[in-house]
Amino acid sequence: MIQTVTLNRNQKPTSEQIRQIEEAAKREIVFDEDSPELTPAMEKAFRLAAKNRNTQRKTGVS
Numbered sequence: 232m233i234q235t236v237t238l239n240r241n242q243k244p245t246s247e248q249i250r251q252i253e254e255a256a257k258r259e260i261v262f263d264e265d266s267p268e269l270t271p272a273m274e275k276a277f278r279l280a281a282k283n284r285n286t287q288r289k290t291g292v293s
Contacts, residue, residue, distance in 0.1 A: 262268040
């Protein structure tokens, strides 16, 4: 189950949220056809896209 929580910039996660993150970090990553493991080339492209997106956010370009 995926649970989404939105935090404000200065808001700290609750102790329950921290516990959930720590438990999730202990689990194995399970890849499947809907969520395959990234190849090195796919990972590089993903990182580049995220970098470009973040650069556009900083400059206010849409």
